[in-house]
Amino acid sequence: MKGENNFNGSHQSIYNAKDNLQYIVVNAPELGILKSLGIIENAMIQKLMTHRFGGPVLIKVDSSEIAIGKDIAEKIIVRG
Amino acid sequence: MAKCHDINEDPRIYEKPNKILLMGNPNVGKSVFFSNMTGIHVVSSNFAGTTVTYTEGTVNIGDKTYTLIDVPGTYSLEATSEAEEVAIRFLNSNPVAVICVLDATNLERNIKLGLEIQKYNVPVVYALNLLDVAKRHGTEINVGLLSRELGAPVVPTVAVKGEGIEELKQELQNVLNRTQFTCSNCSACPSCQSCSRNELDIWSRAKYIASRVRKNVDGNLSFLDRLGKSMLKPWPGIPIALLIIILSLGVIVGGGKALRAVLLLPLVNNVLVPLFKSLFSAIVPEGVLLNILIGEYGIFVIGFEWIIALIFPYVFLFYVVFSFLEDSGVLPRLSVLFDNIMRKMGIQGGSMITILMGYGCAVPAIIGSRTATTRKERLIISAVVCFAVPCISQTGALISLFANFSPVLLVLMLLLSLVIMITVSTVLSRILKGKVDPMVIEIPNLLMPNAKAYGKKLMLRMKHFLVEAEAPMLLSVVIAALLKESGLLNYIAVYLEPIVSGWLGLPKDAVIALILGIVRREMAVAPLLAIEGLTALQAFVGGTVALLYLPCLSVFGILSKEFNTKVALAIGTSTVVTAFTVAGLINQIAHLFM
Missing domain, CATH: 3.40.50.300 (P-loop containing nucleotide triphosphate hydrolases)
Known part of the structure; x- marks a missing residue:
């Protein structure tokens, strides 16, 4: 489900999502650090970019910029 | 709760x-x-x-x-x-x-x-x-x-x-x-x-x-704000990162050399050593004791030269640069840019900061590895630092060693250390049990550090270094002096000759480097500086042994404390084996072509 802008809420991982758009988190791994940073169910996050060749995803939660490694980013499912 | x-x-x-x-x-x-x-x-x-x-x-x-x-x-x-x-x-x-x-x-x-x-x-x-x-x-x-x-x-x-x-x-x-x-x-x-x-x-x-x-x-947005944003993208982020790394090296090496040549070496050679020489000559009679104090390997001769003029300038400049990079917010951006490479090596972007710290001294790096979230990652980072990352004292000594030869040697040594680093990390990530958590970090603002906080951090770090490194350094100098004066050195040299001269192709005098290298890492290099007529190949082989050799006694201690004795011994033995194997192979293969 790469790059589909289906506003009925097709689910995709933040890793594959299109840059510079806002998304709502559907499901995120149960990691303390993710919760502390506000990456929880129903949180609104903005995807900035994905670094190529297995690099991290850069997102914005409220006003803070966060870098998430590929293996976790792939498991953060969003819609929107 | x-x-x-x-x-x-x-x-x-x-x-x-x-x-x-x-x-x-x-x-x-x-x-x-x-x-x-x-x-x-x-x-x-x-x-x-x-x-x-x-x-x-x-x-x-x-x-x-x-x-x-x-x-x-x-x-x-x-x-x-x-x-x-x-x-x-x-x-x-x-x-x-x-x-x-x-x-x-x-x-x-x-x-x-x-x-x-x-x-x-x-x-x-x-x-x-x-x-x-x-x-x-x-x-x-x-x-x-x-x-x-x-x-x-x-x-x-x-x-x-x-x-x-x-x-x-x-x-x-x-x-x-x-x-x-x-x-x-x-x-x-x-x-x-x-x-x-x-x-x-x-x-x-x-x-x-x-x-x-x-x-x-x-x-x-100010210039720094925009620079901070642009550093997060591969272009221009990676070229900027490489520029920063090269600039840092330049400041550390250049600044260290300048500090050494302009201030510290004259201080040692013209003031401190003559002072203590005349002092002790007046009160101590000729003989073994006098030699231990102010002879060729005398405590007050070598001790000052090595500690003050050789090591201190580079350590100081390293912490000047590293503390600046820390406080300005550059380091997490490096983690982001190099996370994909770190992943291929079995670790993650955040580990890079800890490894970079190892280029200063392995002890704070191993302590700093506590920020890693799993034991496996801590072990890999610590092993990489012990095997392939020369502490700044050792780097300073290596630079002095290679100064008389072509700059190619330094580049080759750097490449060799990178190869070993990648190998150790990749191999350990396959054979160690457990997992390494992927990177999750917040990117701080890019700012000019506050001078007072920076100054205090620098002072605290120098204080820690002097306190922790001083004793082992003096200890190794004392051991060197004792070994030389008692003749024990020659005795040991005979036993190790097949390895030192046969396999490694180094002159007999290099034995003391191997012995002292157990106590302090730069002491595995410094004695080589005193050997006359060293060839480029011998310098490189000696440098390789020193680079890959045992971590120093302080690192041994910290490994035992942070992990356990088993880990410390494992790292100790495998570094020795690797050092002799790789250095010897380089020597033997080189001779096939000469």
Whole structure:
């Protein structure tokens, strides 16, 4: 489900999502650090970019910029 | 979970009166407040039973003296990490007040922590920091409204410029002068209630308050802001990162060399050594004792030359550069840019910062590896630092060794160390059990470091280095002197000759480098400098042995402490084996072509 802008809420991982758009988190791994940073169910996050060749995803939660490694980013499912 | 009637496990902390806690998210600038408010006498301590360290100092508010504790930064107080548990324990240890530093550029999450702290029944004063950065990003905050919403004083500050600190102290004094309230009625204590207090409530409230107090204005990003953003993209991020690394090397090596040549070497050769030579010649008769003191390997000759003129300049310059990179916010950006390479090696971007620290000294790097979230990652980082990362003392000695030959040697050595680094990391990530957590880091603002905080950090680091490295260094110098004078050295050399001369192709005198290298890493190189007629190949082979050889005694000690003796021995033996194998192979293969 790469790059589909289906506003009925097709689910995709933040890793594959299109840059510079806002998304709502559907499901995120149960990691303390993710919760502390506000990456929880129903949180609104903005995807900035994905670094190529297995690099991290850069997102914005409220006003803070966060870098998430590929293996976790792939498991953060969003819609929107 | 907070329990207000638990006896704190660290009695030192619990019993210390008049504690003021300095708390906040990571990267909000707490250390700038700390260094602005405290004097010179700052102590770094370990929280008993944990791997968490904190700094404490004294601060005068009004006419009373308080202990100010810089609590490690936490994103929340949900006890999901050791740092958070320690923060909670500090809050439960009867502090008289808390200074909570809020980041104006990240209001929601910071206010959330601010609200969580209020649960602990301690008077809080908030400092709203980084207002200048927020303004540049197009945000203005209604401080008065924020103060009303939080029900506590909020002081606007720009800590790096020292603005607002006096007002903060004033508010603190007001708060402290009020009747102190203690947790006497436990059933009323909010912390004792069921902890299923909905965390979502606090987040919602934090977001609500943030949206109310924030006003959007025209932003005007500064050069550093834009540079910080551009460094997060592969282009121009990676070229900028490489430029920074090369510049850093240049400053460390160039600055170190200059400091050594212009100031320290003349100091040693023209002042210190002659002074002690004439002093001891006058009172000690000729013989073994005199030689040990001021002979060729004399303590007061070699000791000064190696420690003051060879090692100190590079160590100092390294920490000058590294502390700057830390405080300015460059390092997490490097982690982002190189995370994909680190992943292929079996670790993650955040490990890079710890490994870079190893280029200064392996001991703080191995301690710093505590930030890794799994044991496997800690082991890999520590092994990489021991195998393939030369500490700055060793690098300085290697540069001096190769100075007489082609600069190609230095480049080859660098390439060799990178190859070993990648090999060790990849192999260990396959054979060690467990996993390495992927990187999750917040990117701080790119800023010019605050001079006072930077200076204090630098001083603290130099103090630690001198205290920890001095003794082993002197010890190895003493051993060198004793071995030479007693003739024991020649005896050992005969035994090791097949390896040293046959396999490695090094002159007999190189044996002392192998022996001293057990105590200090640069001592595996420094003796080679004294050998006449060393060929380029011999210098490279000797350098390779030194690079891959045992970590020094201090590192051995820290490995045993942070892990266990088994790990220390494993790393010790495998580094020796690798050193001799690789160096010997280089020698033998080179001879096939010569």
